[in-house]
Amino acid sequence: MSEHIVTSFDDDLREVGKLIREMGGLAGSMVNGATMALLSADIALAHRVVSDDAVMDASQRELDERAISLIARRQPMADDLRAVVGAIRMAGDLERIGDLAKNIAKRVEAIGHDAVPRDLSHSIEAMAGLVLGQVHGVVDVYGERDAEGVALLRDEDERIDVKYTSVFRELLTYMMEDPRNITACTHLLFCAKNLERIGDHVTNIAENAYYVLTGQQLPATRPKSDETAQPAA
Amino acid sequence: MSEHIVTSFDDDLREVGKLIREMGGLAGSMVNGATMALLSADIALAHRVVSDDAVMDASQRELDERAISLIARRQPMADDLRAVVGAIRMAGDLERIGDLAKNIAKRVEAIGHDAVPRDLSHSIEAMAGLVLGQVHGVVDVYGERDAEGVALLRDEDERIDVKYTSVFRELLTYMMEDPRNITACTHLLFCAKNLERIGDHVTNIAENAYYVLTGQQLPATRPKSDETAQPAA
Structure with missing residues (x-):
């Protein structure tokens, strides 16, 4: 083997981090595309989101393979191992966010043009805006290795x-x-429920990022409420 | 260190496998309990399913910790590493099955007594029966290391x-x-959708099990259709 292909563990880990950021970027653009397609009945855009999901799936497989080969070759301990396993989990959540965006996009045709009343449209847009902010946010704060930012974001x-x-x-x-x-x-x-679930996956990513950055679990006291499943709803 | 605590890699892996089977058993009993609670408006049973989810979450955390410490201590290569990483993924899917069963159980109170007409009740029961068969099935065929059985089950x-x-x-x-x-x-x-998603997680587990058992991916040609998201629905 030539020396040119010898890389350090940190290089390998950086590559994995780069893949995660790319997946995060794609997840954000899929959520944005799916919402825009839904609100403007844009079927071409919806199709684009559906086909993006194949890219997302391929990225996850690539990340998994890299991470596993990294563990096998480098045999990292403690912190480093936590970072690699954390990356595998984050990729899993990002892939599911892509799935959920795809599922929203697939419903665009079924809903058709005339169906979304203006008030409802505003409400869904506002909800999607919150979700999108969370998706972008979690990738950013993790990129900056900002554990406190991650904790704040989880509570959002x-x-x-x-x-x-x-x-x-x-x-x-x-x-x-x-x-x-x-x-x-x-x-x-179902679209609204999918947006809410995207938020849950952001929460998972945040909890996971916090663990990778600090070695500690975030306290599980976050007030969790999808109240629609409660008797009062 | 005393010799008495020295265990082989295979012992460690068996322990991980035992935890997976326990989680699989719990997943099956949660899906069964949630469906029975739903169909008979049994709120006490619904509460039991909700509280079982905490046990499931704790099992997943335990499995993750064991698997990661196993990788760190034993530094397994190739097949063995695949088995450990596969166990982490399976535990993730089983934990989500538990979540979905809990979500069904949480809706039991909201739906109340008089709401499910008999025909509908039969349809949901039939669907839940299929799902439960898949949950039990995947844990069994994987336990028997039956790759062909896993592939057949995925297609179900x-x-x-x-x-x-x-x-x-x-x-x-x-x-x-x-x-x-x-x-x-x-x-x-949402309950029906959750049952359908439990089926999807069984599919993930089957694909993952196949990979662990054979080192190969199942062909991605499985006809995937939640047709309700299509225009015709």
Whole structure:
């Protein structure tokens, strides 16, 4: 073997970090694309998001292989091992965010043009804005190795849950007002739920990032509430 | 250190395998409990499923720690490393199955007593039966290290998707017939979707198990169809 291909563990880890950032960028653009496609009934854009998911899946497989070969070749201990295993987990969450964005995009055709009333559209847009901010944010603060920023961001997820609960109730109201809204609103219900779940995956990434950065678990006291599954809803 | 605590890599791996089987058993009992609670409006049983989820989460954390310490201490190569990383991934999918069962259980109170019409109840029961068969099946065939069985099981997921599509349509019909059904049917819609997603996690586990057992990926040609997200639905 030539010396030119000899790399350090840190180089390898940087490569893995680069892949994670790329996956994070793609996840953000998929969430943004899926929401825009949904709100403007843009079927071409929806198709683009669906096809982006294959890129995401391939990136995850690449990351997994690199990470596993890195563990096998370098046999890292403690902190380093935590960083590599953390990267595998983050890639898993990013891949699921891509899946959820794809699922929203796939519903765009089913919902069609005329279905989203303006008020509802604003609510979903506001919710999607919060979610997108979280997706971009988690990749950024982790890139800056900012453990405190990661902890703050994790706690922001509650705002998404609150917004989801209000979108959920709005959707039920539209369905009750006019049965012709039911099919479209059902799809929107799943879209909103998917946005909420994207927020949950950001939470996972944040908790995982915190563990990688500090070696400690974030306290599990985060107020978790998808209230729509509660009796009161 | 005393010789009494010296264990072989195979012993360690067996311990990890034992934890996976326990998590698989718990996942099956949670899915079963959540479905029974849903169909018989059994709130006490629903609460038990919700509290089981904490046990599942703790098991996943334990498995992760064991697996990572195993990698660090034993520095396994190739096949052995694949088995350990595979166990980490399987534990992740089992933990999510637990989450989804918990989510179904949490909706039991919201739906209440009188809401599930008999026909619908039968459809959901049939769907849950398929899902439960898959959850039990994947843990069994993996335990027997039966790669062909794993591949066959993966392809069975299509039956769940077909069943889900029909439950979805039934639910829409009930909502359209009478707006008073909308709230309960919306919760049932999410329950059915959760069952379908449990099937997807079984698929992940099967693909992962196949890779661990054979070193090869299952061909990605599985006909994947949640048709409810398609325009025709």
